[in-house]
Amino acid sequence: MAVEQSHGTDQCKKVDDGITRVFQLFGKRWTGPIVAVLMAQPVHFADLRRAIPGISERMLSDRLTELGAAGLLVREVDEGPPLRVSYRLTESGKALGPALRELGAWAQVHLREGWQSGGEC
Numbered sequence: 001m002a003v004e005q006s007h008g009t010d011q012c013k014k015v016d017d018g019i020t021r022v023f024q025l026f027g028k029r030w031t032g033p034i035v036a037v038l039m040a041q042p043v044h045f046a047d048l049r050r051a052i053p054g055i056s057e058r059m060l061s062d063r064l065t066e067l068g069a070a071g072l073l074v075r076e077v078d079e080g081p082p083l084r085v086s087y088r089l090t091e092s093g094k095a096l097g098p099a100l101r102e103l104g105a106w107a108q109v110h111l112r113e114g115w116q117s118g119g120e121c
Contacts, residue, residue, distance in 0.1 A: 034048065035093060042076070044047060044086045045086070073087050073089050076089070
């Protein structure tokens with residue numbers, strides 16, 4: 001006979017608030033690759049889209065807006081002609097470099113080749 005054990009919710013370990021906030025942003029498809037591309041240098045919108053195969057203009061625009069609202073990048077407009085928009089990481093965005101490199105190294109060792117989630121489009 002199995003004995004049911006109960007305990008209060010105060011005994012359950014809570015997820016760290018920082019981890020929750022990070023994955024609310026970086027848990028979305030495309031966010032990591034966008035930041036990774038911007039690590040090297042500022043990039044124009046069209047070049048950023050070409051650097052990330054499969055991303056739509058709308059999705060790229062949405063993710064860039066979210067990253068800007070989070071304080072990780074800034075949008076810069078060159079009035080031209082022609083008018084060109086580029087994006088660059090803020091100091092906060094650049095500070096993600098070591099963490100992204102570590103995640104990439106971890107994936108090379110521990111995440112099997114070809115794995116993909118069925119995440120959002």
